[in-house]
Amino acid sequence: MLTVHHLNNSRSQRVLWLLEELGVPYTLERYERDPRTLRAPESLRRVHPLGKSPVISDEGATIAESGAITEYLLERYGAGRLRPAAGSEEFRRYTYWLHYAEGSAMPPLLLKLVFLRIPRGRAPWYARPIIRGLAASVQARFVDPELGSHARYWEDALGAHPWFAGDEFSAADIQMSFPIEAADARVGFAGKLPKLKSFVERIQARPAYKRALEKGGPYTFLK
Secondary structure, eight states, X not given: OOEEEEETTSXXXXXXXXXXXXXXXXXXXXXXXXXXXXXXXXXXXXXXXTOOSOEEEETTEEEESHHHHHHHHIIIIITTTTSOOTTSHXXXXXXXXXXXXXXXXXXXXXXXXXXXXXXXXXXXXXXHHHXXXXXXXXXXXXIHHHHHHHHHXXXXXXXXXXXXXXXXXXXXXXXXXXXXXXXHHHTOOTTXXXXXXXXXXXXXXXXXXXXXXXXXOOOOOOO
16 A cells, blocks of 8 residues: 655645545654754654655655655556646746746745744854844845745736636645745735635535545644
8 A cells, every 4th residue: 555654844745635635545654853953763764765755655666755745646547537737828837837946936935934943943042143234135135025925926926817727626726835924924915915825715615635634633734
């Protein structure tokens, strides 16, 4: 049976959601982050050399990376569901957003997380104000404007269609859920961008999304 190696508070939550949407049975192997460093446990390296999540095991194969996992699951179990017809304009948009979610949207979110946490690290008392100032300056001058640019881009995309690939919900929306929810948690835009606010409300109301949360455990976006 397919196994999801699930790290708490991570992007592997999307894999659980996708499997719930498809109705594919799976087993869950849970891993907990170090509460101080937020890093995955060393035991994940026994599954994949990088020790990262999400990772799945299926029929002797080990597959990592959210986009690769999504493509594998849809190819093997999708039966045409959750992705538009190949060659269509919707499929082109679907493919773009499926990979944009990790390739372009996540880097500024990772920077935001890093610069939020830098001031909390250990440092001599006399250096702390300087570190806090530098971290705040980088966020204000670069990270937050970059995130704002992406958020407006998402809002505009959803202005043309209710879902990222078009008029139908697809796995691209599952992929995009993490950067959107994480950006809202770290910056807060939902009240200012109504299309994104509606998107978040609609995905969180889906029964499969709720089932994935029940199985994956409490889900908070790291700050």
